[in-house]
Amino acid sequence: MAKKTYDLLFKLLLIGDSGVGKTCILFRFSDDAFTTTFISTIGIDFKIKTIELRGKKIKLQIWDTAGQERFHTITTSYYRGAMGIMLVYDINNEKSFENIVKWLRNIDEHANEDVEKMILGNKCDMDDKRTVSKERGETIAREHSIRFMETSAKANINIERAFRELAEAILDKTAGREPGGDGNMDRVLVDKKPMTNTTKSCCNN
Amino acid sequence: MPDCSVNYESEIEDGQNKRAIKCKFCSSVILTPSSACFQNFEFDLPLITQTKNNDANPETEHTSLFWVVKDMFTFYNVGFSNAVGNTKFLTCADCEAGPIGYHDIPTKISYVALTRVSHGST
Numbered sequence A: 001m002a003k004k005t006y007d008l009l010f011k012l013l014l015i016g017d018s019g020v021g022k023t024c025i026l027f028r029f030s031d032d033a034f035t036t037t038f039i040s041t042i043g044i045d046f047k048i049k050t051i052e053l054r055g056k057k058i059k060l061q062i063w064d065t066a067g068q069e070r071f072h073t074i075t076t077s078y079y080r081g082a083m084g085i086m087l088v089y090d091i092n093n094e095k096s097f098e099n100i101v102k103w104l105r106n107i108d109e110h111a112n113e114d115v116e117k118m119i120l121g122n123k124c125d126m127d128d129k130r131t132v133s134k135e136r137g138e139t140i141a142r143e144h145s146i147r148f149m150e151t152s153a154k155a156n157i158n159i160e161r162a163f164r165e166l167a168e169a170i171l172d173k174t175a176g177r178e179p180g181g182d183g184n185m186d187r188v189l190v191d192k193k194p195m196t197n198t199t200k201s202c203c204n205n
Numbered sequence B: 001m002p003d004c005s006v007n008y009e010s011e012i013e014d015g016q017n018k019r020a021i022k023c024k025f026c027s028s029v030i031l032t033p034s035s036a037c038f039q040n041f042e043f044d045l046p047l048i049t050q051t052k053n054n055d056a057n058p059e060t061e062h063t064s065l066f067w068v069v070k071d072m073f074t075f076y077n078v079g080f081s082n083a084v085g086n087t088k089f090l091t092c093a094d095c096e097a098g099p100i101g102y103h104d105i106p107t108k109i110s111y112v113a114l115t116r117v118s119h120g121s122t
């Protein structure tokens, strides 16, 4: 039998307007990555990455949207089981920034209420074309009490760090998935720290 | 037969992968040692590099040496493609090179082709 290879499993999503760079954040920037026509035509569903945080091996299962965002058809099924959401806009695209508020509403409507969120202002390598200042990103994040970071999938700035911070925030919140035998994620494992924002217990029944 | 199959037997210990399984192109760790079982069977796996742009009918090669992974969360780093019929293709999680193998949706079992990966220390 294969030995247990991790302690916790976090399901993370990438959300945001089409073109902001979600797919590039999920994988190394496509232009210089080894993207074959075959794989890029089919598209990537999700990625599993292992990180270590505070001595724990944590599996991140990171999902891309498969382009549903273009039709604003992201609904409950995509959000199901999500513990963390990267909310991405493009610092060169005003509209994508304005839509962050829309996405936040969509998340409130469909996702688990204690899902951990983080706003990413992507494409910060293109500072000369910037239309959304860093301050505006920080302000909207503060207003919603969400973490914020500017990233570049192209120059590989802050991508790893963003995922680590999001994972760390989820770890602080306590709930992780128990390593299941077959990938179905219905059991919940609770870390030592108590839940901060809810009194209902989801673990001992 | 692809050349790496020549001494693949030295990579197997007690039916499992003796060393870490890594991406041939960027060395990203796909599976840690002793986390997959060896199996020998035939499967036509699409080529990593397609010479023609024929999405409906990709060029494939007979592949017969596989590392079998029963729980997808056993993977250290891996990417899953969208479904094509009952199959999802596996890629490197860092550089997207693939297919390095496939995932059978009905059985939830994943297969990594020995010839599409490298073996080494973590």
Ligand SMILES: Nc1nc2c(ncn2[C@@H]2O[C@H](COP(=O)(O)OP(=O)(O)O)[C@@H](O)[C@H]2O)c(=O)[nH]1
Pocket (backbone or CB within 6 Å): A016, A017, A018, A019, A020, A021, A022, A023, A024, A025, A030, A031, A122, A123, A124, A125, A126, A151, A152, A153, A154, A155
């Ligand atoms: N300059 C720059 N371009 C980026 C960056 N991330 C993505 N892009 C480009 O933005 C476009 C859309 O990226 P994609 O990942 O497909 O966006 P998605 O629709 O949100 O998945 C592509 O042409 C990428 O090459 C970045 O960090 N910097």
Ligand SMILES: [Mg+2]
Pocket (backbone or CB within 6 Å): A022, A023, A064, A065, A066, A067
């Ligand atoms: Mg995309």
Ligand SMILES: [Zn+2]
Pocket (backbone or CB within 6 Å): B023, B024, B025, B026, B027, B028, B092, B093, B094, B095, B096, B097
């Ligand atoms: Zn790779």
